Amino acid sequence: MSYLTDLQEGCKRHASAAFQLNYTIANDPELSGEEVHACAHYVDLCRKLGMAVEENFTGQATAFRAVARRVEKPVLKMAILAEYDALPGIGHGCGHSANGAMSFLAAAALKEMKDLPVDVDLIGTPDEELRGGKVIMCDQGIFKDYDFAVMVHVSPTETNANCHFLALDDYRIAFHGQTAHAASGPWEGRNALNGVMLALHAIDMLRQHVRPETRIGSYIVNGGEASNVIPDYAEVECCIRHSEREYLDKVVAKVMNCFKGAAIATETTYDVTQMGCKYDDFRWNETATQAAEKVLTEMGIPFTPPSDCGSSDIGNVSYQCPAVHVHLALGDTPMPGHSVGIANAVKAKSIEPIIVQGAEIMGRLAILLGTDEHTRTAMKAEFEGK
Template identity: 30%
Template sequence: MSEREPESLKQTLFDTIEAERGRLKLIARDIWENPEVALQESESSERLQSALREEGFEVTAGVGGIETAFVARYGEGTPVVGTMGEFDALPGMSQQAKAEREPVEVNAPGHGCGHNLFGVGSLAAAIAIKRSIDRGDLSGSIVFFGTPAEEAGGGKMYMVRNGAFDDVDAVISWHPGWYNAPGKGSCLAVDAFDFTFQGETSHAAASPESGRSALDAVQLLNTGVEFMREHISDAARIHYVIHNGGSAANVVPGEASVEYLVRAPERVEVERISEWVCDIAAAAAQMSRTDLTATKTSGMYGVLPNHTLADAIRKNMEYADFPLDDEREKFAAELRETLGDVEDSLQYIPESEREAAREVAMFTRPINAPDEGQTGSYSTDSGDVSWNVPLGRFRAATWPVGTPAHSWQAVAAGRDLGTVGMEFAAKTIAATLADLLEDPELRQQARAEFEERSADHEYESPLPEGADPYKLVNR
């Protein structure tokens, strides 16, 4: 039972979500059973689109040049509020819904990040808001953003560049996890590069003097970057992988390529470091007498937090109940058992909450934002959304305490256990979107905070000219 009685509008939203529970769970399960990886998630995308079309939403697919990206809109005029749903799976993560490691199909994809729940939780909220608009309880417009390819470089930046978020007052979004809390933190901005060097092949023993090694250039670049690392901020992250280092040891490599990711808390810092890395690449080509093709392939912003929206989300979490039954709790306990020691994960939540979390399989009680003032060492394509519209984010408990994302336990929980947290998320989103539609002061406050936090930097799409998400996935 919820700790507080929600006002009647919110109760109506919750009733709608509960009335649709069976259908929503079925969609989440269908997507779980047919896991599709980034940019190939056509059936998952269609599953969500058709549910929205049935409700009367106007659906535009293929947004920003991505076939599986879509925008679904309902209502008339302002205010305009939105929510986002992801639905892509992870390669190789296939796992049955049981408490031991056993794939449905070896090496097949699986929903290791709970995106089957993510998409449907947000869908449920959008439908509830739509029905309240129909009843005349709310006025304005609701937009559902179907955001693909989160696991493979991101799709939201392309939708942002396409103007999809331009007329939206605020967006509320969530992500599966093992606790219920709003997010007040940020994360790292990122740039991605491909450096390809062209040299001359020759017999490495008989005539090395006629060769020019492209692999030497890659190694000089990597070595140069290792020396640079001391002179950039501790919070920055640079990592690389060699995609092509030549073909045989007795052939001087005529072509070699390396992929780089450059991350830092601030966009300007990423750009500064990226420029330095590109200079080192050019110098490596000079040193090795090879030719360089440097290509920026992608980029993202870090998340701009919005405490106004986080607080509104936190308040609504108290209204949304978390109806975990004995059977699911038992399965959660079995799954949790397989995780072993989860103390490292527990460090993420405030110390005052750890004892309570230690004692349960599912940590259902909402907690305050655990990440205020922190910059997480990850990047997300939600960053670009947050620089274009006030974005409220939270996590909902779909997995047992301490479950890491991208683990087989996360996949196992996503088929059924996680649908309880999904419903909690749907109610939290719906209630917060209703607040935003009803309360001009809340909208204004969220906007004012957004303006203040983004005042020092004008957003410019970090995507390079001609960026192609399909190329990144299929390389």
């Protein structure tokens, strides 16, 4: 049999286990860093297939690495990434239950293939939505040991061969003032909420003077308790993104000056807490992207050119090895990302062929890169800047 036939037969054999994995996780959504049950399901399934599994991978309680495939003379070492955290109040509105099930299915099918000169690991990467589990892995240099990393992520209506992710920093800024009665002695107070509001106005003015790829989002976490009390505490969260990490760092410095100036003007103090890890932008590899496009074309899956989208900790991975993050359309029904619509879609039976499609995309990429020396060498040379 051919490599492709082997892959497709493997996907058929393990499809029911992948479907059940998706449904189980979709109906038991666990928040970022708390994916205890989801991680345990993956570990159990991998061990049943004879994979050696490392739990508490990189010191993260809900991360794992499973050795799916080892060959005598590999020409490529590939990491298949699985995400499985959910969103507060929504569940799997980003589709991670299905995304991870695709990755498991791809790893299970590749494990049983004969002669393909590719080593494959399935890496469970928790906490993508909040703190960034992949960043912690990158801080330990994990992906420097791989030649290629891949995952497939569901999308409402459009398929893209790869994604332009924005670098991201997220902060909580707490202002501290002096409480006072708002009617009888407001002059005795220092209004922490005024500090927050003035900073937000300054940031709005800053938008005119930053590059158009910049995104700044914020909301007031705590603005006081009563209208007749000068608040001595107020808190705001501010998320800042840009398509390049170097420029983002400059924008962050400008935003921090807005908070500093507002504190001076309102005679308050403030402190800053970084929320989660710093997400890098996605380092583009055109060779790897074209390989993904070739696979989608061969499978008859229509796709559109990628545009700037949100942020993901796979951006950090892309600076340690070539990476591809495919967006795969659920269908033709428009719905927002991070929505109840997607959370419901991954629970429906119609998700099953999408899971198989996603697994086959990753498996075909393993075959292509494992058998096409020119593409494999070009991808590596592009990554190394040669």
